[in-house]
Amino acid sequence: MRNFLGLFLLITLLTIIPESIGQDVAAVLKKSLLSNYDKSLRPVKSVSTAVNVDFDISLRKVIELAEKAQTFRINIWLRLYWYDEYLRWNASEHGGVDSLTIHSSDVWRPDIFLYNNVAETYGAVEPITAVTVTSAGRVTYLQPAIFTSACPVDISRFPFDKQECILEFGSWAYTRERLNMSLVNPAADRQAFTHNVEWILNGVPMERKEALYSCCPEPYVSILLKLQLERRSFFYMFNMVLPCAILMILNVFGFYIPPDSGERLGFFITILLALVVFLQVLSSSLPKTSTTTPQLGQFFAATIALVGFSCLASIVVIRLSYSSPPSRPLPRWLRLLLLRYLARLFCMNTIAEEKHVDNTEKEGTNRSFDQKSQRNEEEADQDEWKMAALVLDRALMFVVGLASIIVCVMLLR
Incomplete structure (x- = not known):
């Protein structure tokens, strides 16, 4: 009986100790990475290097298209990916830890705004969730958000009308030479989409856009999310x-x-x-x-x-x-x-x-x-x-x- 209890305790200790050691190593690694980290600076070591952000969207729900106010409200999941040169380490030197989870408010994030926002907020992506960082510096930022945008409504064919609402996302401070955005997929992901009782979603293509503004000589990059809607006329x-x-x-x-x-x-x-x-x-x-x-x-x-x-x-x-x-x-x-x-x-x-x-x-x-x-x-x-x-x-x-x-x-x- 004593031999059995001793064997059981030994197996339990061998199971718990590596995990606790791994957690300690991860905590130490995280503290080390963030000790001299400045989240207000772009995560590149060369000033001339642009941060390349891969942009993707998962569509969740079309909440409302208000014809009288000509506004559009939608629930989406943003998926942003980039490399942070200051968040890299050798996994073999840190107990095999090859990824960390850090709150998004503690690291640099691209300042993505909804340009045609009409809500009381300013259309910024709030730091709600955490980011996942790999040992190679690859940052994955998955963020749920509800946006309200302007959407001009053409009612000439009502109630057999089709509408196209466009949401334009882009950086507010960085031009293309400092922050470049590219599409992961040509259309938004609709696998988790909840169907709307008033509108049929025919397509959600996405498009990359470069535009010059009077303020700056360099172009800004933005992503256009186009929702092609058809009214249910029954x-x-x-x-x-x-x-x-x-x-x-x-x-x-x-x-x-x-x-x-x-x-x-x-x-x-x-x-x-x-x-x-x-x-x-x-x-x-x-x-x-x-x-x-x-x-x-x-x-x-x-x-x-x-x-x-x-x-x-x-x-x-x-x-x-x-x-x-x-x-x-x-x-x-x-x-x-x-x-x-x-x-x-x-x-x-x-x-x-x-x-x-x-x-x-x-x-x-x-x-x-x-x-x-x-x-x-x-x-x-x-x-x-x-x-x-x-x-x-x-x-x-x-x-x-x-x-x-x-x-x-x-x-x-």
């Missing part, structure tokens, strides 16, 4: 386009309401008010701009125009149907257009035949100028106007229906 199709299309169909079938019932005009005005409410809801969620009109807004405006035309058409038809006496005869050109050609075109031949018979009988009798004959002629003229109004009403219904189809095809593509 929400707007179901909640706005579908009700508007139903109101458009009701607008066409509203012509089946008899003009003399007194309900048609009120029916069209009710549809008009509902469309105005939908247009107000739409305008409240979009930027206040006069340079372009969203496609959905054009659809609502066209539908409102059609309903307004239906109201005017109903007023004309009602006025023709109730022409106050003494009524004058229907003009010959209008009789030919409405009671002959359009009546036959819209399968209302009975009205044309009825009027033809009525005209034959009227031509075969001698007109008398007594009061009864005059009253009969006025009634006949009134009936003629009513029949013309019915044909015109049918023609206007087909015009509104055809226009509705054209509006849907042109503005809902």
